[in-house]
Amino acid sequence: MSEHTSDVVIVGGGLIGAWTAFFLARRGQRVSLIEKGVVGAQSSGVNFGNLRLQGRFPGQYPLSLRSQALWEDFDALIGEDCEFEQTGHLYLAYDEDEHARLEGYAEVSESYGLTIEHLGRVDLKRRWPWLGERAVAATFSARDATANPRLATPAIARAAARHGAVIRENTPVTAVDRSGDGFALTLADGEALSCGALVNCAGAWALEVAERFGETAPVFPAGPPQFVTEPFPYLIGPSVQAIDGSVIFRQIPRGNIILAGYPRTAADPEANRAPVPPAKTLAAMRALARVAPMLAQCHVIRVWSGIEAYLPDMIPVIGRSETTAGLFHAFGFCGHGFQIGPGVGLCLSEMIVDGATQTPLEPFSIGRFRTKQAVSEKFRKEFD
Numbered sequence: 178m179s180e181h182t183s184d185v186v187i188v189g190g191g192l193i194g195a196w197t198a199f200f201l202a203r204r205g206q207r208v209s210l211i212e213k214g215v216v217g218a219q220s221s222g223v224n225f226g227n228l229r230l231q232g233r234f235p236g237q238y239p240l241s242l243r244s245q246a247l248w249e250d251f252d253a254l255i256g257e258d259c260e261f262e263q264t265g266h267l268y269l270a271y272d273e274d275e276h277a278r279l280e281g282y283a284e285v286s287e288s289y290g291l292t293i294e295h296l297g298r299v300d301l302k303r304r305w306p307w308l309g310e311r312a313v314a315a316t317f318s319a320r321d322a323t324a325n326p327r328l329a330t331p332a333i334a335r336a337a338a339r340h341g342a343v344i345r346e347n348t349p350v351t352a353v354d355r356s357g358d359g360f361a362l363t364l365a366d367g368e369a370l371s372c373g374a375l376v377n378c379a380g381a382w383a384l385e386v387a388e389r390f391g392e393t394a395p396v397f398p399a400g401p402p403q404f405v406t407e408p409f410p411y412l413i414g415p416s417v418q419a420i421d422g423s424v425i426f427r428q429i430p431r432g433n434i435i436l437a438g439y440p441r442t443a444a445d446p447e448a449n450r451a452p453v454p455p456a457k458t459l460a461a462m463r464a465l466a467r468v469a470p471m472l473a474q475c476h477v478i479r480v481w482s483g484i485e486a487y488l489p490d491m492i493p494v495i496g497r498s499e500t501t502a503g504l505f506h507a508f509g510f511c512g513h514g515f516q517i518g519p520g521v522g523l524c525l526s527e528m529i530v531d532g533a534t535q536t537p538l539e540p541f542s543i544g545r546f547r548t549k550q551a552v553s554e555k556f557r558k559e560f561d
């Protein structure tokens with residue numbers, strides 16, 4: 178038996194930390210999950226809830242498909258419901274350039290075995306008569322889904338606790354250092370912890386941990402503004418996204434439309450604020466009206482955003498530290514960590530317990546930032 182207080186300490190009780198704790202505890206590891214606030218209250222609890230498979234970074238498909246299978250099995254795995262629904266995801270193109278982009282995305286998705294329907298104007302009008310006339314083409318993936326972010330992370334943490342994980346809320350990790358071949362941590366209440374493996378899942382605050390071990394990454398905090406409207410009779414069905422990135426929306430069974438407008442807005446992790454400037458509401462509603470004119474007059478009843486760490490190449494850091502044995506990072510999920518969360522937790526648990534994972538994670542190494550990274554033009558327009 179190790180002399181450490183835990184086999185593994187996880188810093189950060191968001192979705193990634195909760196899934197990691199769950200899979201490690203299920204493998205019999207002594208796990209402590211330390212959260213400075215409340216589990217699932219940061220980006221993991223305020224996100225749009227989309228579990229999109231279409232249009233992902235090609236190198237992410239193995240992880241993404243592994244994750245979707247876990248979401249599909251959520252109730253059995255976790256023992257609670259998180260309003261997981263396989264609604265499908267509809268991507269819309271408004272001109273031939275966008276159509277070509279859609280077809281490029283579809284080709285990648287199909288090469289990983291995803292079924293994509295290719296739709297023209299007539300199909301769109303027939304299937305979703307409430308859509309405006311202007312979309313020239315679309316792709317639809319029926320396996321794409323949604324879940325309720327408010328429910329998911331706390332439920333996963335409760336399941337981890339049932340497998341023996343210790344979940345500590347309202348307890349910031351204030352210091353973390355190397356100690357022998359493991360780690361020593363101090364919590365805000367003065368308690369000292371030690372562990373053999375340390376997982377850095379601290380979201381937009383993750384550099385505070387990484388930099389203690391001589392590692393960094395060019396993260397910047399931002400969040401997509403989110404809006405919810407008054408309820409309407411249930412009609413929409415899938416998540417609907419304009420491929421130009423101006424809007425994504427879905428209707429929940431209660432009838433409200435949840436929408437996200439782009440570009441993303443800067444967020445402030447120090448002040449713990451992700452403001453939504455009023456002009457964003459008007460821009461998002463205009464973009465919504467272009468896609469679904471019948472929604473033009475609906476009223477927004479609440480706006481919010483969240484604090485997420487982004488990286489210039491729009492893919493996360495997942496995997497081993499390159500300076501410190503036993504340290505693992507998973508941060509910078511660039512607005513799509515909800516979908517891949519279960520797979521990330523499972524892969525980290527495999528790396529810690531088995532020494533390796535079958536899922537390719539090379540594109541996500543923290544070491545990729547040792548050579549200078551250009552911000553891709555493709556992503557520049559996604560931020561203010």
Ligand SMILES: Cc1cc2nc3c(=O)[nH]c(=O)nc-3n(C[C@H](O)[C@H](O)[C@H](O)COP(=O)(O)OP(=O)(O)OC[C@H]3O[C@@H](n4cnc5c(N)ncnc54)[C@H](O)[C@@H]3O)c2cc1C
Pocket residue numbers: 188189190191192193194211212213214215216217218219220221222223224225226227228229348349350351378379380381382383399400401402403481482483484485507508509510511512513514515516517
């Ligand atoms: C508005 C919005 C909409 C989004 N929509 C989607 C979507 O539709 N689909 C999708 O796939 N993804 C979406 N995302 C992205 C997704 O929510 C995130 O990628 C994911 O939740 C990241 O999870 P996380 O656990 O890394 O981070 P977080 O949820 O931020 O968790 C990190 C946790 O670490 C804790 N922490 C930090 N420092 C310390 C410390 N020193 N001690 C203890 N605890 C600490 C924080 O309090 C926080 O709870 C969206 C994000 C936002 C903000």
